[in-house]
Amino acid sequence: MTPPKKPTLVSDNLSSPDKLAASLCVGVVGLGHMGSAFAQNLVDSGYKTFVFDRNESKRNACAGAKPASVLADLSVCDVVFSSLPDDTVLSNLSEGSNGLVSVLKEGAVHVSTSTVSPAISRHLSQLHEMNGQGYVASPVLGNPDLAKARKVFFMVAGASGPLSKAAPVIESLGQHVFFMGDDPGHANLMKLAANVMIATTLESMGETLALLRKGGIPTEVGFDVLTNSLFDSKVHKAYGGKILREQYRPAGMVVPLALKDMRLALLEAERSTTPMPFASLVRDRMVAMLARGWDTLDWSALGLLASQDARLPSAQELSDVLK
Known part of the structure; x- marks a missing residue:
């Protein structure tokens, strides 16, 4: 089997990371140790960043980010990262009338950094696609300290369109991205x-x-x-x-x-x-x-x-x- 190739990225057509940051609005859902580290690094990279967590104090703790009181506030975002503990929480935050699938705009990309089953990733990928959005599985190897230092590793998989849009943002958060192909379940x-x-x-x-x-x-x-x-x-x-x-x-x-x-x-x-x-x-x-x-x-x-x-x-x- 031929190994997956790195896709053509949106950033390939931009002259600098600053221009990429200025061109995208990002969101982060789930502000545990990993999610909060990602959110702060996105802010520090110059992205307009919205953050959501059910815990209000965590929403307000990310300096420079815009707290979202409900998921619908993320409807302006081009790329939304989720950092959640398991399949059930990821499903609950993504599905339903108030979930990410319902509130994200057409063309937006949901990037799940959670360690979850391949099955839930494939399921959510289909739901997002049906709603004109994208889904990228991007689980992480590394701990919160490495995440803060942008030293984590990402295993990334998804359809080429969403992947080309989200991958440059993902690359800015870690030291290396492994591209696993178009099946999001393979990353998980x-x-x-x-x-x-x-x-x-x-x-x-x-x-x-x-x-x-x-x-x-x-x-x-x-x-x-x-x-x-x-x-x-x-x-x-x-x-x-x-x-x-x-x-x-x-x-x-x-x-x-x-x-x-x-x-x-x-x-x-x-x-x-x-x-x-x-x-x-x-x-x-x-x-x-x-x-x-x-x-x-x-x-x-x-x-x-x-x-x-x-x-x-x-x-x-x-x-x-x-x-």
């Missing part, structure tokens, strides 16, 4: 697959560091050997560092959201008859974390679970780790 499947890789890496690192500790090797020494030899990826260093320091708050990805992503990935695996035994195991490990009440911890707390299973004491008091 790619993100789910990447999260499976991260989760299984966290599980293996947690178990390995527990083994080293139990065998008398200081965790810092084992971590140094592993991450400065064959296992020197960003995931090993960044997430493994959280396990090393027992730094599970503030969470970049809380356990319930990580579990949701594993569940979605395994549903896709079942549909395509793709056995994923390791992913299934890690999904169950996340259920065990919730059973312990760890719903506000970062998913790297898989390392904490491994150390507790090995009956290892925490470097800190467990009550301090879980604060």
Whole structure:
């Protein structure tokens, strides 16, 4: 299969990013850690930016943006980003008489940065198309700190017209965009697959560091050997560092959201008859974390679970780790 090519972008016909910013009005729906970072960066890039969140204080916290009290206020926008937690919230905000599909103007593009199922993206893409609009799936690899620094990665897919319009704006928010083709579901499947890789890496690192500790090797020494030899990826260093320091708050990805992503990935695996035994195991490990009440911890707390299973004491008091 031929890899997807980068589409011709609207910005290719503009001489500068400033002209692109002046030519488009953008909106952001969902002002959590990621959405608020995107909104502030859009403002800082010179875009006329509208922001919507059900929490009024979050709407008013984005300096330089225009707070939208209802979704209909986004009807002036050319491109609207949504940053929402799951399929249900994305569907509720998009569908219905007051949803994005109803209020956006003809030719506007909805860019979903959420980690959701391929099915919901394909469904919403069809609804937007029926209403003369566009839909682009653009899930993100990276955490809120990287989003603030414009260092996240985007996996982007959608029809060529909407994609050519939205991609230059997306590119301004991160360090690289991977174009996945015209099926928006492929961008979401790619993100789910990447999260499976991260989760299984966290599980293996947690178990390995527990083994080293139990065998008398200081965790810092084992971590140094592993991450400065064959296992020197960003995931090993960044997430493994959280396990090393027992730094599970503030969470970049809380356990319930990580579990949701594993569940979605395994549903896709079942549909395509793709056995994923390791992913299934890690999904169950996340259920065990919730059973312990760890719903506000970062998913790297898989390392904490491994150390507790090995009956290892925490470097800190467990009550301090879980604060």
